[in-house]
Amino acid sequence: MSIAVESPGLSETQRQIVELARDFARTKIAPLAAEWDRTKRFPRDVIAELGKLGFLGMCTPEEWDGMGVDGVTYLLALEEIAAADAAISVSMSIQNAIPTTMLVKHGTPVQKQRWLKPLARGELLVGFALSEPEAGSDPASMQAQAVRDGSGGGWVLNGLKAWATNGGTADLMMIMVRTDAPGSRRGAKGISTFIVPTDTPGYRAGKPEDKMGLRASNTATVALEDLHLAPEQLLGDEGMGFVYAMEGLDAGRLGIAIQAVGIARRALELSIAYCAERRQFDRPLHDFQAVQFKLADMATRIEAARALAHSAAARKDRGEYVAPYASMAKLFASETAMWVTTQAVQLFGGYGYMRDFPVEKLFRDAKVTELYEGTSEVQRLVIARGLSGR
Ligand SMILES: Cc1cc2nc3c(=O)[nH]c(=O)nc-3n(C[C@H](O)[C@H](O)[C@H](O)COP(=O)(O)OP(=O)(O)OC[C@H]3O[C@@H](n4cnc5c(N)ncnc54)[C@H](O)[C@@H]3O)c2cc1C
Numbered sequence: 001m002s003i004a005v006e007s008p009g010l011s012e013t014q015r016q017i018v019e020l021a022r023d024f025a026r027t028k029i030a031p032l033a034a035e036w037d038r039t040k041r042f043p044r045d046v047i048a049e050l051g052k053l054g055f056l057g058m059c060t061p062e063e064w065d066g067m068g069v070d071g072v073t074y075l076l077a078l079e080e081i082a083a084a085d086a087a088i089s090v091s092m093s094i095q096n097a098i099p100t101t102m103l104v105k106h107g108t109p110v111q112k113q114r115w116l117k118p119l120a121r122g123e124l125l126v127g128f129a130l131s132e133p134e135a136g137s138d139p140a141s142m143q144a145q146a147v148r149d150g151s152g153g154g155w156v157l158n159g160l161k162a163w164a165t166n167g168g169t170a171d172l173m174m175i176m177v178r179t180d181a182p183g184s185r186r187g188a189k190g191i192s193t194f195i196v197p198t199d200t201p202g203y204r205a206g207k208p209e210d211k212m213g214l215r216a217s218n219t220a221t222v223a224l225e226d227l228h229l230a231p232e233q234l235l236g237d238e239g240m241g242f243v244y245a246m247e248g249l250d251a252g253r254l255g256i257a258i259q260a261v262g263i264a265r266r267a268l269e270l271s272i273a274y275c276a277e278r279r280q281f282d283r284p285l286h287d288f289q290a291v292q293f294k295l296a297d298m299a300t301r302i303e304a305a306r307a308l309a310h311s312a313a314a315r316k317d318r319g320e321y322v323a324p325y326a327s328m329a330k331l332f333a334s335e336t337a338m339w340v341t342t343q344a345v346q347l348f349g350g351y352g353y354m355r356d357f358p359v360e361k362l363f364r365d366a367k368v369t370e371l372y373e374g375t376s377e378v379q380r381l382v383i384a385r386g387l388s389g390r
Helices: 012-039 044-052 071-084 086-096 098-106 109-120 241-277 289-317 323-353 359-370 376-387
Strands: 126-129 145-148 155-165 172-178 191-197 203-205 219-229
Touching (some): 012 071, 071 086, 086 098, 086 241, 098 126, 098 172, 098 241, 155 172, 191 219, 191 241, 241 289, 323 359, 323 376
Parallel strands (some): 126 172
Antiparallel strands (some): 203 219
């Protein structure tokens, strides 16, 4: 029995992609992940290599230089990267999901040519900025503002965005700001999305946040200071930015769900190996039924979490309404990752609490999956709304 996804049941394409991702993860990511975590180094070169292999544009249609694979195949590859280092997988997830979904669905042919193609090839790194210091779970209450610049119909942006992944390392950011007038707020309908190259004057990323986990991933506050944009940097229709962000988050949450599966799977693999080796009371830990039951419960929850994520991805590929299912997958998988990594630390005993052993990093990395792209409470709100048909 295998905890990782194995060949039977996979198509030939999926098998090749999983093997490529697993090989890359095991040789180029896993050996260095602990050091990147310790030194907070964002390995841009490794992300670029992922791009060259096609892993940053997996669901982007081939006509825009992507791989054009289905959602489940993308999740299979992402799980392999997440099992090696969650900090790398979050960049892969964002690049494949939120900004790309927005551009594929709402970009003009010119915007796709200019931005989508290099994103799919991994030549540009992207992030998205929805949250603000005072607007996290309720992003529709954001305050950052764009106003018409009065000359050629362009825009001037001002405000502060919080915790943007890749905020200090991306080449391009998709930024959600208000375009309704301060005197006549329209809630979610007053928000628009802009495509912002990070070398635009007025874009200023703060110092990288000092985080509990995912320490190699860049997370930064972004200040928008009289940032001038041309009319063609507006994505889609004015006032539709919030809707576009929520569409993107459906895809994003599936990525975070499988990131959580990858973290949990690694914790289980390490736990199985440790329990076979570590001896107490004159026998290996795995001889104790209490330990066997713990491992069995860990494996069962991981299998269920992966199945939920794959099922939601298949629904999305069929064009079904997927928001509550993406939230179920993220909710269940992130709580699974937190629970499984807690059990892993317990099984490792005192060693599990030490930096020299890998499960404490997995425990720290797991926590954020319950927080970002909507907390577990927000996922429950989305599911409950789906149940009541709202
Ligand atoms: C490492 C990291 C990377 C991130 N990357 C990005 C990014 O790339 N782009 C981006 O835009 N954002 C990003 N975020 C922000 C993230 O999405 C927010 O932190 C998250 O949405 C929660 O918002 P908040 O932190 O303001 O918490 P709050 O909204 O203040 O919530 C605090 C607590 O209250 C609970 N709560 C709030 N409202 C309700 C309610 N109605 N019912 C019940 N409970 C509720 C929450 O669940 C939470 O437990 C990132 C965050 C982190 C930590």
